[in-house]
Amino acid sequence: MTTLATQPLLSTDRLVKRFGGLLATDNVSIDVVPGEIHALIGPNGAGKTTLVGQLTGNVTPDSGTIRFAGQDITRLPTHKRVHLGLARSFQITSVLREFTALENVALAVQAHVGHSFRFLADARNDESLRGPARRGLEEVGLGDRANTLAAALSHGEQRQLEIAMALAGDPSLLLLDEPMAGMGVEESQRMIGFLRALKSKRAMLLIEHDMDAVFQLADRITVLVYGRAIASGTPAEIRANKDVRQAYLGDDGMVA
Amino acid sequence: MIAALRTPRGLITALVLLVLAVLPLLTQAFDQRYLLSIGTRIVIWSIAAVSLNMILGYGGLVSFGHAVFFGIGGYAVGILSAHGVSSGWIQWPVALIAATLWAALIGALSLRTRGLYFIMITLAFAQLVYYVGGGLEAYGADDGLNISRSRFPGLIDLRDKATFYWLCFAALCGTLWFCSRFANSRFGHVIRGAKSNDLRMTALGFPVFRYRLVAFTLSGTFGGLAGILLANEGAYISPAMMSWVKSGDLIVIVVLGGMGTLFGPLFGTIAFFVLEESLPPLLNLFAKGWGEYWQIVFGPMLILIALYARGGIDSLFGQRS
């Protein structure tokens, strides 16, 4: 178990985002330290998506700062954050449907091997892209689906492909936006196993509705309600927290 | 190379290219000079269509102002020619640079928008240049201007129809070659990925705007090349060469031929010109005097193409591997 004394990889400091009169992010300060899985939970409309948006650079916060790997990234464009090692997967499956699984990951690899202003050389047989891409696919268990169009993959496989793409740049932090969404029980269990194995190598911020998965995976959990972080702690602490029970889980909604 | 000839697509493509390569000999043999002039325009329009396809077909960017590059390339040649600068060695680089710079400028402004806004802002920028052209009293305003053809002394004489045709054909081959490399390059993969899902590409770490801007600019350069050739073909420039209908025609051609395919724009241009030339006599055959109203048939054809023929002509040749 890593100690919390470790320098955080990602931290937000009093992040605020308003949409009109709605306070979507209300003074949120959270952090993720290397080697941990920090889960972010909360009911629908709690502001999880807005918070993720600010972390990835799709939404600009009104105030507060975001630091990543020792650097202020509050106003950094998305693609630069990715190059610092902050990768994400999408809540709604977001793969390049017209490309094969291998091409999807190859593009993800390509994003990290210098600029792509190369107009003439054929990239289709470029082993410096394909090799790592193939390994990436094997890592998530899609090795035998390399030449299948992404659109033709099953939902679960597309979610795995998502992860492979996010991992391609060897990120230090993975932002996983509901990786288990829409998965069957079996697929979920496989994904949980995979993420747990991955934990030693990279930290994760996990947004997930599946409480089973959250309590199985998370080292720490932060509960977001109406844009505010009402509680943060180990799974056991969160389970015991009265505010959380009342505000979010409801007294009988607790997961065993 | 040889294996490609075994597929219907490869065979047809090779045949079309072969016919185009020897077209001046054919038209001379059969004494059909008029066909050579159509052939020249087909080749020039193909260059423009291939260049539009780079952003429209591969990039998914619906630019509704691509004919502006006909105008920029053409006017650069024409204006220099009107001032007595007739050397192609000066005219052509200036025209290409002008088209490239203009493409970079409007690309930088337009690519900030998306959807209908992008369609309309590209159209508006083309209209802007169109009206400027119409306001240039010194260069014929709306009536346009007769110009002399670019001179390459001691090298080639563009007044010779066959020579000029082969120059255009060489330019088309060069454009196709570049496009074929581009489509499969790292750069091309980024552009095609962004068409599929630009949010995803950004999240992968690609500065999508920058790549699109370069693609837009390159597309403008080749569009400018087509403009240079078009001005030389008719020895004439006018705002009409960049009217918005021409931009629409170019979109029609690319979709008709097959978006995001290498030879689709070429097939599309041929089909477009063949329809334009053959619909009037065909209509006259069925109903005398209706030939001049051929667009009453062509318009609904476009609607049907938009509704039912998504893959274009290219898809008739079978599935792509």
Place this chain on the structure above:
Amino acid sequence: MDYLLLQMLNGVQLGLLMFLLAAGLTLTFGIMDLVNLAHGSLYMMGAYIAWTMISWTDSFVLGALLALPVIFVLGLVVEAVVARRLYVRSHLDQVLATFGLILFFNELVRVIWGPAGKSIAVPAFLNRTVEILPGVPYPAYRFAIIVVGAAVAVLLAWLVARTRLGMLIRAGASNRRMIGALGVNIELLFSLVFGLGAVFAGLAGLMAAPITSVKIGMGDDILILAFVIIVIGGIGSIKGAFIAAMVVGQIDIVGRAFLPDLLKTFLSASAASSAAPAISQVLVYVVMAGVLVWRPTGLFGQRT
């Protein structure tokens, strides 16, 4: 001073005409997500149909009143035959198909009415001037356009703000999926909106006819201006379309009226008179580019 006032009124008049055109366009885009290039064809058809009706009845007002329902029906037919199939398609398909519609309508007009343009005379009772200010005469017909245009704008504002149809239009513009959830007959709503847009476009076309001329392709250039207007105003926003139409009207007319004199100070007279309309047109596009750089979804468009 009076000259400036008159030109500004002309700008208002042009702006109102273009608002009529832009309103239908922004509604069809906002609600049905349809890029309708053929909207300008409905403008043209309005003028031609009115020409026929007016020569038939020998009365401008009667002819115009008869033309409007015909255009409404024409709008419904275009919607049912072509537009309806395009709502769920990509913008590119829509551009292509409605571009085909333009070609069709331009040729149709040539077949029915011949290649030569037509002219509609200013109705006799409006063929005079009114004093808008003591000692400042203004052509009564242009003034009538302003009155009708303003009345339609008010009617439209009322329709959108106060009626059930307007409620659905607003709901549809902000969230297309929501109207489905409201249990509304969407097909009927879409047909109505399209027909309404056609009527506005036709009305603009027939009102413009006596001061421009009735000719093939008359709707094409003004359509692009109408698109510029809805893009500046923000697609789907009636208010934005109105404001942008007023601005564009002023730029266009005032530019045409005053630029030649301004340019003559440093250009030859003929160069100035040919450059001025070009510059005022260019100004419109420069304004649009400026707005989009500042706000990529227009003045009142939805942010994503």
